[in-house]
Amino acid sequence: MLGSNAGTAAPLQPFTVALPTSTASAYGMPSMPRQQAGRKIADMLTLLSGQVAPQRRVVHAGDVIYQAGERFSHLYAVNSGFFKIVNLTVDGRVQVVSLKFRGDWLGFDGIADGCYVCDAVAMDTSEIWGFRYEGLLAACVEKPMLLTVLHEAMSREIAHDRDSLMSVCTLPADARVAEFLRQWVLSLENSGMRTDEIKLRMTRAEIGNYLGMTLETVSRALSRLAREKLISFAQKGRREVRIPDANALSAFVQRCIAPAPSLMQ
Amino acid sequence: MLGSNAGTAAPLQPFTVALPTSTASAYGMPSMPRQQAGRKIADMLTLLSGQVAPQRRVVHAGDVIYQAGERFSHLYAVNSGFFKIVNLTVDGRVQVVSLKFRGDWLGFDGIADGCYVCDAVAMDTSEIWGFRYEGLLAACVEKPMLLTVLHEAMSREIAHDRDSLMSVCTLPADARVAEFLRQWVLSLENSGMRTDEIKLRMTRAEIGNYLGMTLETVSRALSRLAREKLISFAQKGRREVRIPDANALSAFVQRCIAPAPSLMQ
């Protein structure tokens, strides 16, 4: 499982596509000032809270927002902090399938069958806004703008999930960890927060579980990234990561999937 | 990358969940008669076409429904046949991230940014229904039932994508291929079609790309499944697979992730 898949992909249908996918956003893009960066999400949240009064709730690391199997009733929007979405199977497998930051929504998975399908767990002190789904739908009929917001969020989630799948399937471990950090930075950027220093608040085991590798591999990958000066750790505690240049992470990912210095041309 | 992740998962938060996830559906469930199986989707499609006149279109293998980068305008519902969704990255990686069967929708990814983010390509002669997104929204305000249908479809897609991610991250290659076949059978079942014989119409390379492994590994996995009598090939052509018992595939997956015969209690 590695970049070579891209190479092996020859037998796939030919593509004539030119434009980049969502993964592309911010590959080497000049970064906006922080206020602007978070504007879109801030606007969305103020619009939202202006139209339908949310049930605001402050939660702490470990708090469970909803659990798989529980009756579906609410959707939630993240106002601050972050959450993990954990999928479970009957055969006992457990995986973190998604991380949710400011502006993301939780609970869409519950709509289809009337039951949540995952667990949603706070990873830090966070503020979450709850909305009764029925109420939200009713409000949408009045204010079509709300519907747009909702659909955009679902659409974005679908696109993001596909990008995750793609990372897992086409990137070697080191690149996957680099990409993971880059995505984290992007999420912070969109939230209008500092992006040069991130507190992971996840164990290596959790990160590994999310990325489809073991905790040891995560640890080694991080050590390697640090050795290459792409990241550095806070003096105390290896869970704070300083990222001087997020673009350098992108470049690293590129290098991983194009091992040959490419003398073709 | 394998089942061991479940084992390594100890440091994750403890769960008290009882109910199965969406992956669970039909693990050893008694199968419904075929007419009933496809009822839900059939109902959805008739409801849909009753409320808003779709632009019906018959397409053939290889036909492109939309391409990444193209301006978003329509959503599509699959009435028959099937499609692949292909994700592309700026760095040239290409991956089949999803397969769409009868009752599934195409194009949700385009809502968020006004551009499709993937390619959608027919894999067989198929009938697809196009709906102008604007028109669909307008109709939704009149007929809330439509909104429900739409949201259910998106919700289901989100849940399904997460299950895919989980397969890739937690199952060894053989189990992943078995699970892939099982999912295919499920999709056919939901469409109300025969499930004991499936025409893949995908090359091993495409399957491998979708599952995050090489074509050789797919081939070996299939050979192994055939050797264990879980599947068999049509006398002519290795792309038709007979699946006498889909539950046996589930059992095989279980065995793969629980290599130790479990002498514990």
Next chain:
DNA sequence: CGTATATTTGATATACATCAAAACGCGTGG
């Protein structure tokens, strides 16, 4: 402070990728 939990790092094992070659199937054109 001392104990439990995380993290790092090394040594080794293994599942899967890679490379290679043969067999098969499929369409085309003689």
Next chain:
DNA sequence: CCACGCGTTTTGATGTATATCAAATATACG
């Protein structure tokens, strides 16, 4: 109808990335 060529599939031999096992720090927590 058969011969040819090309793409697909299978299968084997070998290499390698990552898992597994293990032990030594480091860090958090009571």
